[in-house]
Amino acid sequence: DAGVTQSPTHLIKTRGQQVTLRCSPISGHKSVSWYQQVLGQGPQFIFQYYEKEERGRGNFPDRFSARQFPNYSSELNVNALLLGDSALYLCASSLDHAPGNEQFFGPGTRLTVL
Amino acid sequence: DAKTTQPNSMESNEEEPVHLPCNHSTISGTDYIHWYRQLPSQGPEYVIHGLTSNVNNRMASLAIAEDRKSSTLILHRATLRDAAVYYCILRSTNRGSTLGRLYFGRGTQLTVWP
Numbered sequence: 001d002a003g004v005t006q007s008p009t010h011l012i013k014t015r016g017q018q019v020t021l022r023c024s025p026i027s028g029h030k031s032v033s034w035y036q037q038v039l040g041q042g043p044q045f046i047f048q049y050y051e052k053e054e055r056g057r058g059n060f061p062d063r064f065s066a067r068q069f070p071n072y073s074s075e076l077n078v079n080a081l082l083l084g085d086s087a088l089y090l091c092a093s094s095l096d097h098a099p100g101n102e103q104f105f106g107p108g109t110r111l112t113v114l
Numbered sequence: 115d116a117k118t119t120q121p122n123s124m125e126s127n128e129e130e131p132v133h134l135p136c137n138h139s140t141i142s143g144t145d146y147i148h149w150y151r152q153l154p155s156q157g158p159e160y161v162i163h164g165l166t167s168n169v170n171n172r173m174a175s176l177a178i179a180e181d182r183k184s185s186t187l188i189l190h191r192a193t194l195r196d197a198a199v200y201y202c203i204l205r206s207t208n209r210g211s212t213l214g215r216l217y218f219g220r221g222t223q224l225t226v227w228p
Contacts, residue, residue: 004157032213042201042218043158056215090157091215100146100165100205103216105157 002026004093004106012112013081021076021109027094031055032074033103034066035090043090049074050096078111086113119204122195126192133188134222136202141182146205148216149176149187151198158201158218163186196228 005024013019025032031050035043045058049068063079072093078085088110092103119137126132138147148163162169162176164185170175175188189196199220 035218037217042199042220043216045215045217048215058215092157100163101156102160102163103150105159108157 004091004104006089006091006106006109008109009107010110010112012114014114015081015083017081017113018077018079019081020112021078021089021091021113023074023076023091023093023106025072025074025091026104029095029104030072031094031096031101032068032072033092033094034074034076035092036060037088037090037108039087046076074112081113083113086111118204120200120202120219120222122220123225124163125225126189127226127227128194129191132189132192132196132224132226133183134189134200134202134224136186138202138204139183141204142156142206143182144206147176147182147185148203148205149174150201150203150216150218151196152201152221153195153198161200163205192224192226194226194228197224199223208222 007022033048034046037043046060047066048056052068059101066076068074088108090105090108094101094103146165149161150158151161152158162171162174164176177186197219201218203216
């Protein structure tokens with residue numbers, strides 16, 4: 001079975017631009033979460049979606065938005081990019097949002113903002 | 115959300131057991147204890163989780179203190195492939211929290227020597 005897939009693998013943008021990152025969860029998983037990982041730190045929670053509804057949001061500005069589609073895939077959008085948005089963006093999927101469930105992470109999208 | 119404390123780094127020789135400690139003195143009665151690890155250039159990977167009793171799986175064992183204020187991840191025979199950052203995470207079952215959310219700290223960087 002395919003794991004969590006993310007696209008693109010790498011991305012270079014300039015300040016002020018907008019970016020869309022994509023994630024396909026494991027088949028049968030209905031929950032998708034997004035995390036930002038800055039170099040040298042652990043991943044920080046951005047959003048969680050379950051059954052196409054937002055179920056949680058981390059401490060990120062409104063420039064960050066996301067959505068989940070009927071097939072449970074998800075997109076993360078970041079507007080008005082700042083240099084500090086340079087990071088590895090990770091997507092994780094799980095069967096549902098129960099706290100005992102394992103989350104499966106994708107390889108991430110490396111975003112560089114120049 | 116309850117906080118965890120881990121050593122910044124640990125070292126081990128190949129084929130020796132490794133005990134990775136985690137303190138979580140403010141854990142609540144319904145918090146699950148999860149461990150994830152992140153290999154270089156990869157997304158985090160689930161290792162094990164537990165609530166009150168010790169747990170074993172093919173990857174590791176989790177020993178939970180009787181008062182649940184600390185836990186230890188045990189790798190029975192370290193291999194070079196086990197070199198990674200190990201994260202100890204508490205997941206709340208409180209419906210006021212975002213149930214699927216993982217709170218990553220800085221984790222413990224494990225170095226395995228051949």
